Every structure is written in structure tokens, then in C-alpha cells.
Amino acid sequence: MESPYDVLGIDADADEDAVVRAYRRRVKDAHPDHGGSLAEFERVRRAYEHITNGRDPSAFEANVGDRRRDGNGPPNDGSSGPRGGDDVRRGSGRSKPDGENADDSAGDDTDERTLGPTVEYLDYEVLEANGWELTDDDLFEKAEAADLDVDRHGLLVVEDRETLLEAAERYGFSWPYACRGGACANCAVAVVEGDVEMPVSTVLTDEMKEQGIRLSCIGQPVTDSLKVVFNIERLPGLAELRLPAEQFESARADD
Numbered sequence: 001m002e003s004p005y006d007v008l009g010i011d012a013d014a015d016e017d018a019v020v021r022a023y024r025r026r027v028k029d030a031h032p033d034h035g036g037s038l039a040e041f042e043r044v045r046r047a048y049e050h051i052t053n054g055r056d057p058s059a060f061e062a063n064v065g066d067r068r069r070d071g072n073g074p075p076n077d078g079s080s081g082p083r084g085g086d087d088v089r090r091g092s093g094r095s096k097p098d099g100e101n102a103d104d105s106a107g108d109d110t111d112e113r114t115l116g117p118t119v120e121y122l123d124y125e126v127l128e129a130n131g132w133e134l135t136d137d138d139l140f141e142k143a144e145a146a147d148l149d150v151d152r153h154g155l156l157v158v159e160d161r162e163t164l165l166e167a168a169e170r171y172g173f174s175w176p177y178a179c180r181g182g183a184c185a186n187c188a189v190a191v192v193e194g195d196v197e198m199p200v201s202t203v204l205t206d207e208m209k210e211q212g213i214r215l216s217c218i219g220q221p222v223t224d225s226l227k228v229v230f231n232i233e234r235l236p237g238l239a240e241l242r243l244p245a246e247q248f249e250s251a252r253a254d255d
């Protein structure tokens, strides 16, 4: 039986750092854009989630079976996964042309859908710590070479109807937010490559939007790949728009 450790190519007693390093290496190799396949990419992602959520390694295959039966996303403990039982099959909602999936139809249901938009993310704190700028042409190349932890730099896939913030949270990341409705700037990200659309008018100025600033709580990718820097709320101009998260927590509690 395949264990999640086998998928990542590490021993079952690997420590946390080894798991993260293996995941970063494998998820890039497995990505369809880098010569992998959707099925392999999903398998690597599930293996990483399985290990980091502390689930029984022997239950890994059972989770795959559950996904095939109900078409639902990972994992089966309610901690993450796309909303709605058929979201996984639809992926980004964009079907490949007939026959395009022929080479990677190895029997896994995940091959039947199109991979959603892929986001390469980078934590703004890394820029501050290294003296890098958002405008650096080689920003993400430098991040790649720096071998950062997976919560600082990596890849994630946005499912159908998900916002950027929801996708990050599905992966277990704690990106900043407060109102979750476009009324503050706590969740702002800088889109360095690709584009993100926001369905409602927001607190952002036109100048900020022209600079690629978007709100991750309401923003959805409109390009197949993106490069974004998150955690940018301390950027000049954005700090003034921020609102204390506690204000929204108490408002939600009052609902």
C-alpha cells in the first residue's frame, strides 16, 4: 500500500523540516507545467496534507478511494477541501479540448478535470528581510533560490469559485484578513504576474489597483497562473486602510 511518505520520497520517521523540503521538491516536479501531471500533483498535495495533519499513514489510500466515490476534495476530516461535492471534478470550470487529457488518463479521477489556476506565492516579510523589492524582475527566482519554508513561498491551486484567501486557507496557511468583504486592506496581495478580479468596489484606490494590489478575500484569478506577494498590509498607503481584526470578530460573534 502506498503511504504518503512514499509519495514524498522520504522515510516514515522524517522530521518536519524533511517533510517540508520533500514537499517543495516534489510539488514542483509533479506540476503539469513542469513535466508532471494533474494526478501526480494532486497525489503529492494530498500526501503532504495527510502527513502535516497528523493522520494515520495507513489511511492514505482510503482517502483516495473516498475522493473517487464522492468526488469531494481533500481531506475527509472537514478541515479543508473545496466547497461543494462536485467542485473537484469541475476544477476551474474550464474543460480541456477533446483528447487533450489522453496522455495522463492513468485511471485517477483527478485526470478528468482541468487544474485550476496555479498561484506561486511569496511572503512580503521575506522581501523586507532580504531588502528585495516588489518590482525586482527576478523576485521569484531569488525566492526559489532561497529555499524558503512552504508557508513563505510555494505553489497552490485555486479551485472553482474560491477566492485567493480561501485557497490559501484550504492549504492550511494563515494569510491576514479582517472583514472578508472588501472593506479593509488587511488581506491585500500584490499581483506580480497574472491577474485577479474583484467582484465589488473596494477600499483600494485606482492607483493601488493599477499597481496590481488586490484583496485576496474577494479576489479570484482570471489567468491560469499567478505570482502574488501576500502579507503586504504594511506597504505605504495600505496601512492607513487597515482595520482591526477584532472589530470584525466581535461583529461576527454578534450575528
Ligand code: FES
Binding pocket: 176, 177, 178, 179, 180, 181, 182, 183, 184, 185, 186, 187, 188, 215, 216, 217, 218
Ligand atoms: S479582509 Fe477586509 S478587505 Fe479582505
